[in-house]
Amino acid sequence: MDEIRKLKMATYHLFTFTISKLISTFGAQVYAFAISFHILQITGSATSFAANLLCNILPRTLISPFAGYVADKYSRKKIVILAQISTTLAISGLLYVSLTYGLSLTAIYITTSVLAIASTFSSVTFSSSITGLVDEARIQRAMSLNQMAMSFAAIGSPAAGGLLYGAVSMDTFLIIYIAASIAAVILESTMNFTLFAKRKTEGKTTESMFQSMKAGVSYLKTKQVLMTLIWLCLIVNFLFGAFEVGYSYVLIEKLNLSSQHFGFTQGAFAAGMLILSIYFSVRKEVKYPFLVSKRGILVIGFILGATALPLMIDLSYWAIFTFYMILMFSFGAMIIIINTPIQVMMQKMIEDDYKGRVFSLIETMAMALMPLGMILFGFLYDAVPGQYILLASAAILLGVVVTLARPSVVKKVHPELDGEKRVLSEAGTAV
Missing domain, CATH: 1.20.1250.20 (MFS general substrate transporter like domains)
Structure with a gap:
């Protein structure tokens, strides 16, 4: 063809x-x-x-x-x-x-x-x-x-x-x-x-299922960037339980938001995802996907902490509703800002013959931790004031991102970033 x-x-x-x-x-x-x-x-x-x-x-x-x-x-x-x-x-x-x-x-x-x-x-x-x-x-x-x-x-x-x-x-x-x-x-x-596939082992491999899965894990271990990403995703998914459980609990039980207005805030989340998806579908490819996703996760950490704000200061009903509409729209937008560049990077980084096993491993680990997070945070919200759980979860998330995606790791993923900064610095000095 x-x-x-x-x-x-x-x-x-x-x-x-x-x-x-x-x-x-x-x-x-x-x-x-x-x-x-x-x-x-x-x-x-x-x-x-x-x-x-x-x-x-x-x-x-x-x-x-x-x-x-x-x-x-x-x-x-x-x-x-x-x-x-x-x-x-x-x-x-x-x-x-x-x-x-x-x-x-x-x-x-x-x-x-x-x-x-x-x-x-x-x-x-x-x-x-x-x-x-x-x-x-x-x-x-x-x-x-x-x-x-x-x-x-x-x-x-x-x-x-x-x-x-x-x-x-x-x-x-x-x-x-x-x-x-x-x-x-x-x-x-x-x-x-x-059409554009570069597979070599379709229907040819003689490995057993266990050997094949083991090979997928071994391949994953050779990709340090992917391992960092997976750890970040796992921790974010686990801490997302604090938001999933806490958001409904805070808005309905503590702030007495009506079911209709609660539904609107959920719609704002989906709208944020939709608008940013449209944006990414028409813009050129992100140049530094790991860096963009790191910044997106940091913003998610601040959003997680901000969820507790109306529990600590007095706001009118409509101020609370507007605040959470903006917060959820931002949250939905950040999910796309984090996911899209990283998914593109993974699509290009992972060899065709390993994609199924790598993506399935990521999905398995993420899905296994989400219910665990929801159960744990469900118990915590019954025992501890919600604002403390949300603020502590936000602090942990920010600390994990700063540690796992530290500047030295970003430089390994995007070595060209360091050269670009040097060029800009030299240009500034020349001016």
């Missing part, structure tokens, strides 16, 4: 990838919204609701390393399509049970588990395939469009879910999801996952 045709195909991939991701993510989030309402409506039990969340998180954590191994060993196109077909069949099975016997908690839990497994295979494989789908110059745009699709889904799915849940039956709801999933399968089947 000549270069011009490849570039045209890459442009096509940008749109099909984004639309497919939007359909599948939007469908999954609307389904999660509706099924959560349904569980609470038929049982009124928080335990049943939590069990469904566990059926989503636990399979993802357990299956992610295996998904990475499969993504590195076999055809990534086949894996993505089979994962989406599995999603379609799982929802079709739930629809059959609903029409035949009526929805039961057991059927919902099984479906949620299957969807979580299929989603893990799909997300790990898609993350591993970006450099095969688009040319190197447009990796940042691909990552930004992916984030944009997720932001659109985050903003629109609660509204769509609420509207549909009140207007149509659960069976109609499931039929709509099945149709959306089939559309995603059709789009994914038209994509060429090997």
Whole structure:
């Protein structure tokens, strides 16, 4: 295939990838919204609701390393399509049970588990395939469009879910999801996952699964920058539990914000992500991604600490609402500023044959620590005033970033930065 045709195909991939991701993510989030309402409506039990969340998180954590191994060993196109077909069949099975016997908690839990497994295979494989789908110059745009699709889904799915849940039956709801999933399968089947791929071991390796995963860990250890990034991500995800638990607790229990206004602040978070995703999709690639992400995490630390501010000073109701709207918008924007440059850097740094295993290892560790953080901080908020937990978490986060991403580490990642500073300094002296 000549270069011009490849570039045209890459442009096509940008749109099909984004639309497919939007359909599948939007469908999954609307389904999660509706099924959560349904569980609470038929049982009124928080335990049943939590069990469904566990059926989503636990399979993802357990299956992610295996998904990475499969993504590195076999055809990534086949894996993505089979994962989406599995999603379609799982929802079709739930629809059959609903029409035949009526929805039961057991059927919902099984479906949620299957969807979580299929989603893990799909997300790990898609993350591993970006450099095969688009040319190197447009990796940042691909990552930004992916984030944009997720932001659109985050903003629109609660509204769509609420509207549909009140207007149509659960069976109609499931039929709509099945149709959306089939559309995603059709789009994914038209994509060429090997257009720019540089894989050498697809279907050739004789390693066992354990040996392959061990090789992935060994490869990761040779990349000091990646190890630093992973430690930063793990600590940020763990401390994010302080924000996840504390934010709802502070706004609803301590500051008595109405559910409607609380929802608006959540929407501001998604809006911040969306606007920055659009910005990154049209701007040129970030020159110093590690440095930009370091600064973004530092800002996240200050935002985490600022969350406690209305607990320590008297503010009017509308001042509190406005403060958290701005805070959450900034938080959403910072997530994109941190994630997009780092994801682009990782896409370029990690060899094609190891991407599945590396991305799955990162996802496994991040997902394993988030529930632990939420449980720990859940207990802490019952025992200690919220402002102290938020301020202490912010201080720890800032300290970790300053230590792990110290100037000497930044120089190793971006040695050209030192030379650029020297040139600017000499130019200033000459003036």
